[in-house]
Amino acid sequence: MKKLVFIICLFASHLSFSQQTCSCSQNFDFALQKIKDNYAGWGDKITPKNQAEYDKLTQEVRLSAEKITDERECYFQLKKWFDFFKDGHLFISPITPYAVEELPAVIANRASKIPQLAFNEISFTQYLKENESKLQTVEGIWESDDKAYKVGILKDKNNPKKFVGFILADRNPSWKAGKAKFEMVQIAPQKYITNYYYADFSGEKNFTREIKNFLVIENIYKFNKVFPIPKEEVDNEDLLHKIADYRIEKLDAETALVVLPPFTLPNAPEFVQELVKQNEEILKNTPNLIIDIRNNPGGDDAAFTSLLPYISTGSIVRKGGVFRATEENIISIKHELEAIEEYPVYKERLAPKLRRVLQQMEANKGKFVTGLDKEFAVGVTMPNPKKVAFLVNKNTASTAEQFILEAKQSTKTIVFGENTKGLADYIEVRDWGLPCYGWRVAFSLAKSPRLPQKAIDNVGITPDIKISETELDWVEFVKNQLKK
Incomplete structure (x- = not known):
């Protein structure tokens, strides 16, 4: 759930792997081992029902990879295997993304x-x-x-x-x-x-x-x-x-709009905290609040916590993830703890949680362990805003979806828009360097405690009030609905 960009940069020096001779099949075999042994979703994704289909695909990809020498061709061949899992948190990161090329005549x-x-x-x-x-x-x-x-x-x-x-x-x-x-x-x-x-x-x-x-x-x-x-x-x-990409805007006497940055922004928690602080008077004196998180890909789950006091009508609980306790996942978390020593902000925020999880994992190798819940306690419910509308679309994903689920613990919250992306079941993404081409493989160390009863991957969160594609100005639509 944390910022993947931060994680990738953080671990590059620790978990890289290199060989003088390189082949596509080396990348595939290495990635398969890491995922099979450590991915939190493995037991959910590979079942007796689809085992034969998985085995057939794996054999096909492995045989093809043995013959491939071109990096781009290798990427798209391996992507077929990764697509089988239908998990946007499970992927290969090449140094430069490979685009699907179009014929000049089509362009x-x-x-x-x-x-x-x-x-x-x-x-x-x-x-x-x-x-x-x-x-x-x-x-x-x-x-x-x-x-x-x-x-x-x-x-x-x-x-x-x-x-x-x-x-x-x-x-x-x-x-x-x-x-x-x-x-x-x-x-x-x-x-x-x-x-x-x-x-x-x-x-x-x-x-x-x-x-x-x-x-x-x-x-x-x-x-x-x-x-x-x-x-x-x-x-x-x-x-x-009005013009800033990420802003708090007073739309009229009754309604304010908050447009949040992607939570992958390196300083997202500090940015949002400062935005909230500078616009405190607007937030405290406006009955209707619209929080726009359309196209937000998720990232740092601390990015939105400064808004919780304006949303909550009681304590909001963030459930701890269910971690797969393996040797290599333990290594990942140990390296993360070492790396964040140089970053005081991340150390203060992440180290206590990671140490607790690490202790549980080391004591329960080969099992799943559940991290501690985090409670955001509220003393007095703020009189304003009285209604909080979340504006979402099909590109609202990952931690942005977690934000919605946590906010829905408040009786103030109404969700408008279309189904979100559905990318929040498998969490705590980390990555390892692959043997060839400078690629990295990313996967989730943990899964949501909602599973299997309340899965949202590839389905998304259904809004309370759907907005039709024919509606042109979604913010205006929500503003008018809140007044009703």
Whole structure:
């Protein structure tokens, strides 16, 4: 459940394994041994019912791996075996991710369907000057916050609610000046649904907000208007409470919005704690609170604890994980304890728990041991917020799902959205270096005490109130529902 990135970096020097001669089959055999001997889900995933299917696949992958010399081919062959387990916490990490390559003709076909406007920066600037009195506020020249893109935005001739954002200078033979980078459809004043096109011309739909001279395509890009000169510019309050990716925003007198960072952020607990501290007055004086954890992949389970006092109506209990006590899992935890000696923040937070688990594991080798529960006690229930809504989607995963399950111990909590990803049954992920290619294999040392009665993997948490895909502004939807 902890930050996997942190764990991988932490253990690289301790658990790496190297040989002068390398082969794909060495990686497979090494990974299989580590998983079979240490993965907490092994006994749940390999059963008499699927044993024959597993044995057949294992034999096929092993025979194929013996013949493979190409790293990329090896990765995708081994991935077939890993996919059998249907556990997103069980995987191989190559140094550089291997993408599934598409044929140039497929990419060219997508490109041909995307609009090409007859403008460059000079001609579009002239157009804007000649039509300035007729322009919508969103029309003009905008520059991305990282200076990577300068785009023009122009209203569609046939649809007054549609706008096209296009690049103003050639970038490569496929991306010429005038090629649409995104298309926006206005759904409310200063709100749009945007289809953004990536380098390979694949599209992604996102919600977009126009805030004075800023255009925020959520989770993708922010643009700053450079021409015509904006009549109104954002101030520091806008930057902190409306434009920042992770923020606490007062939506109206009754409702506040908390947008949390991914819990994989290296300093997520400290970041959220500071965010809560700086916005204490908003949290204490607003009856309805929306916590947006859409697209949150999980990470550090300490990342959200500073919000628990505003959520809870009584003590919230975090159940201890059920650890598989093996020699190599004991080694992993010992190395982690050694490594965090140099990191006071992690040492204070993690060492007591790890030492208790280690003691139990050493006394019960070959068995499963249960870590201690952690109680977040509450003295007095805060009068505000009175309702706490969680906004989730299919990419809300792992520790973010744990956050929801813990928050649902409060009578204030309502979950809105769609089923979450379903990636929280097998936990406490650690990794080992593989013999070849600099790859690492990651797996869970423990499983949730909810199992097997309340499994959520590959199913997810069902929201209390589902939001239809046809609903365009999910935050607005939740805000209105809370008022009811």
